[in-house]
Every structure is written in C-alpha cells, then in structure tokens.
Amino acid sequence: MSEIGHNTGGIAADRLRSIVERIERLSEEKDALATDIREVYAEAKSAGLDVKVLRQLIRERRQDAAEIEERETLLEVYRRALGMLAETPLGEAAVARETRRRVA
C-alpha cells in the first residue's frame, strides 16, 4: 500500500492496464474479423447462395479437418505404444493395418 502508484489487490495498476488494453485490442480485431466474415456471407447471399447451406458446408469441412487431426493424434499414440517397432518396415505395416481397421 505504501509503494509508488496505486495498486489493486497487490497488482500494479500498470500491469492491470496493460492486460485490459491488450484484451480490448485483441477483441476489437476479433470483432472486425467477425464483421468481415458476415460480409462474405452477405456477398455469398447476393450471389444467390443459400447461406444456411453454406454454413452447414463450412461446419462439415471444419468437422472433417478436426477428425483428420484426431486421427493423426491417435496414430501418434499407437506409434508410441508400439515403441521403436514403428520405425521398422514391419511396424509401419502394423500401424497402417490398424489405421485401416479403425477407419473402416
């Protein structure tokens, strides 16, 4: 309490100020991007696209991407579980087989 500058619960006011400003700055950029996205959708609409379907499409693509990501992660887990085996041709074959099984 006797230090130079105000403080807030033991936090220097400058630190707080910095944090608030950074958050607000980032939020503004985020909002600007949201606006941009909305504008692209508007453009799509005036080009005759069905916005609802378009959103669905984007959602599905995002989902697909996430699943690929997921598969990659899983594959890595298996690789580690199999140990160095995965580094050999035989091990790779085993991993590939397992992957096919999971996908099917």
Next chain:
Amino acid sequence: MSEIGHNTGGIAADRLRSIVERIERLSEEKDALATDIREVYAEAKSAGLDVKVLRQLIRERRQDAAEIEERETLLEVYRRALGMLAETPLGEAAVARETRRRVA
C-alpha cells in the same frame, strides 16, 4: 452447363471456392485471436488477478461504450419523432435541453 468449369445451382465453382476459402481463412484468424485472448486471461490469473472480476470489468467498459452509441441513436429517434420541430431554432433548443437532462 456447357460452360467451362462445373457450376452449382448457377454459381461458378470458382466463386464458391473463393468464398469458402475466405471464410475459412478469416475464421482461422478469428480463432487465433480467441486463443490469444484466452492466454492473456491466463497470464492475468497467474499474476493474481481475479479473472471473473476482470471479465466483468471488460464487459462493463464495453457496455459503457455501447451505451454512448445507443444514446446517439436514441436521440436521433426522438429527433425524428419530434418531426420538423427539430429543424427550428426553438426545436433544437428543446432537443438540446432534453439531451442534457438525459445525460445528467
């Protein structure tokens, strides 16, 4: 149908592709910013700040800004409701008086 390139409901595939890519690109940037914001909050937390209160503070500041905006809009509505009256010196004085009252 005999044009070059596929089309989808009369929309050129290239046009659709462009739109999808732009949306996805913008969304990625938006998500990145969301991540950044989360990180700043995490930093704030580990600096000893009460994140809930911090969020409240940010919300409040944003709200205040929005309210100023709102007041402007509101004033315009009232001005229109007062009709041409607002176009006269007397009317302007009335509007100005009302504005002061509301702001105080």
Next chain:
Amino acid sequence: MSEIGHNTGGIAADRLRSIVERIERLSEEKDALATDIREVYAEAKSAGLDVKVLRQLIRERRQDAAEIEERETLLEVYRRALGMLAETPLGEAAVARETRRRVA
C-alpha cells in the same frame, strides 16, 4: 423393462406425456399473451401513437429496471472480490462509498 407401461430410454411414458403437455399448455398461454401485446400496440397505433417510439420507451424502461438489478449483482461480485474485507465496518464503508460513486 418388465414394469407396467411403455417406457422410453428408461423414462415412463406418463412422465414424458406430462412434460410435453405442460410445455404445450404453457406455450399456448405464452402465445396468447404475445397476441394480447400485439393488440395493445395496435390500439396505441390507432390512437395516434408512434409505435416505434412507444416500443423504444418500453425497451428503455425495461433496460433501466435491468440495470438496477445488474448493479446489485455487480456489487455482490465486487463485495466477494474484496473478500472478508467487506465483512468489517471499514470494508462496508468502502463498499458503500463505491456504490454511491457508481450510482451518481
């Protein structure tokens, strides 16, 4: 599964029926009220009132009420953030002072 009556995912059909009926009953009443409100606006309009301004007025009054509520909540958040301080006479004075400042 061997109990009397059908069931749906472990839920007694009667229970489900009761829930659905209650929701539908309440929804009907809600819709009826929406209709009543619309009628009052119509009456206001044919009495020469500017409906747009009237809606704005109602919104404003609601907003004001909500803000008072909000302030109470906010105060509570701050109080908690101040911790046990608020439980002491000095702390209470500080909270009261802050409240006066915010309201003014």
Next chain:
Amino acid sequence: MSEIGHNTGGIAADRLRSIVERIERLSEEKDALATDIREVYAEAKSAGLDVKVLRQLIRERRQDAAEIEERETLLEVYRRALGMLAETPLGEAAVARETRRRVA
C-alpha cells in the same frame, strides 16, 4: 392543448400510461411463462430426457397441429368454392371424398 392534464403529441397522458402499463403487465406474465417452460425443460433434463430431442418433438407436434389447421382452412375454402352444394348430402359426400384424397 388547453385540456386538463399533460398531453403528448395530442395523446392524453393517462391513455399513454394505461397502454404502457398494460404492455408491461402482459410482458411480465409472458416472461414468467417463459421461465416456467424453462423449468419444465430443466425437470425433463434431470429426469434423464435428452432436451434437444424433446424440443424437436415439441416442434414437430406444433408443426403437425399447424398442418391440421391448414387443412381445415383449405377445406373451408373448398366448401365455399362448392357453394351451397356443400349444404346438401351429395355435397357433403363430395367434400368428404376430397378430404380423403388430400389426406392420403
């Protein structure tokens, strides 16, 4: 302007007051019902029901009801189109036949 009481754009303040109060009263009741509905959904949830599916069910039932309503209206249109014919036994038979055809 020289009447007793204030006025607002030629509308008696009492009239305005009455309208505002009625709207606010009705809105409160409407909000209360919305809360009740939310509570029933909450109850359904804690009874193990899938709220999303439940909402879908309610929506479908509402839709069905609207379609029956629609059919009734349509039937009435046909009746009128058939004129007094509908008042005779032969006409009723024709209407009944038409109705069966539509439902099938």
Next chain:
DNA sequence: ACTGAAGGCTGCCCGC
C-alpha cells in the same frame, strides 16, 4: 418480399 432487429437455442469454455 426483403431487411433488420429481438429472443431463444446450441455449442464452447470455464470452474467444480
């Protein structure tokens, strides 16, 4: 009929 806003629903993120 279209547009723009208001309210309700859904999916996500945080805290427990």
Next chain:
DNA sequence: GCGGGCAGCCTTCAGT
C-alpha cells in the same frame, strides 16, 4: 467429467 455461463447462430416478427 459435468454443469453452469456465455458467445454465436437461427428463427420469428415488425417495418418498409
């Protein structure tokens, strides 16, 4: 892991 809280999306309705 879950349940509550919050932001974004969708739907509906008033207005033009």
